[in-house]
Amino acid sequence: MKSVPFYELKPGQVVAEDVFKGSTLLISKGTVLRARDIERLKNHGIKTVTVYDETDFVTGAIQEKIIVQFEDIPSLVDEEQYSQWHEQFEIVKDITYLKEDTSELEELVEDIYKKFLKADDLVLNLFHSIGEKALNAHSINTAIISTLIASKLDMPEMFLNSLLKTCLLHDIGYSLIGNRVIFDYDNLDDMTVRSHILSAYEMLRSIQSKIGKDVVDSVSTHHERFDGNGIFMKLKENSISPLVRILQVGDAYDSYIESGHSPYNAMSFLLRYSGLIFDPYYVSVFFSIAGLYPTGTxxxxxxxxxxxxxxxxxxxxxxxxxxxxxxxxxxxxxxxxxxxxxxxxx
Ligand SMILES: [Fe+2]
Ligand SMILES: [Fe+2]
Structure with a gap:
């Protein structure tokens, strides 16, 4: 546990002690902070908040859990299925195992692919998680949203296979460096953001023959921007792989919500940066799937x-x-x- 001044609080942190203003409970222990909660604490003049730190997850002081984003709405997939994907992803992100054997990755790809190919009437209520497993949920969610976009466009199976692998592995660099920036689109100079690209490339290129060069290249370029102002390579428009341009829509949407914003604001972010960060075409396809007011708004x-x-x-x-x-x-x-x-x- 650590005591953090309010200006250093970040969405995704978990409150370790109840926060009171006088006798009024403002935020209870166990709450995963959202941007709006931090704003509220600030408005109430709260100076410090005790939150769990990384070691609390390791020592078991706090149980990691999977949470459906909006409790009163049915979830996109049933919890049992989702937990199973989590377990599979745990194996996938174990680098030593992945180097030996990529069959678990192939199975997970196949499972998600089958479930969301031509799915209609979607309730886009995703699961999120806290602690170390938050990356599992984010990687799976990115794969789900990207599958919806690609399947709407009738992309061939080979393309979907590479897309899903790219999505599942895109942020694996964070698990290699043991640190993560949840929403990694607004500060490309951040050292952790830069490192997650470099370390992923280092690791994945050794298994390029197994997972495919297009997947390795796409993971390495997933923070390029449509306008050419991205990270490292400064690729632009069509020189960025369509695998990346689709992934970015799902990636940014999910991590924006995970970092405490509403689905409406996540959609507004995609629309605002369409043509700047994102390919307008794929943003418009996702817009036609989720609507202006996505699930949970x-x-x-x-x-x-x-x-x-x-x-x-x-x-x-x-x-x-x-x-x-x-x-x-x-x-x-x-x-x-x-x-x-x-x-x-x-
Ligand atoms: Fe990333
Ligand atoms: Fe991501």
């Missing part, structure tokens, strides 16, 4: 009720929402419309 309807988006409706701007235990599709037929998105300190 909290909104106020024109009847004054607060509702939460369950999934996309027939069109991008009129999602299916839930309020007062009623599920209804917004739009002309129901006469219900979104008046505004609930913003909480974002």
């Amino acid at each position: 909290e909104v106020i309807l024109n009847n004054g009720k607060k509702a939460v988006v369950i999934r996309k409706g027939k069109t991008s701007s009129f999602p299916v929402v839930k309020f007062d235990n009623t599920i209804v599709e917004t739009g002309v037929e129901s006469g219900l419309f979104i008046k505004e998105v609930v913003r909480k300190g974002e």
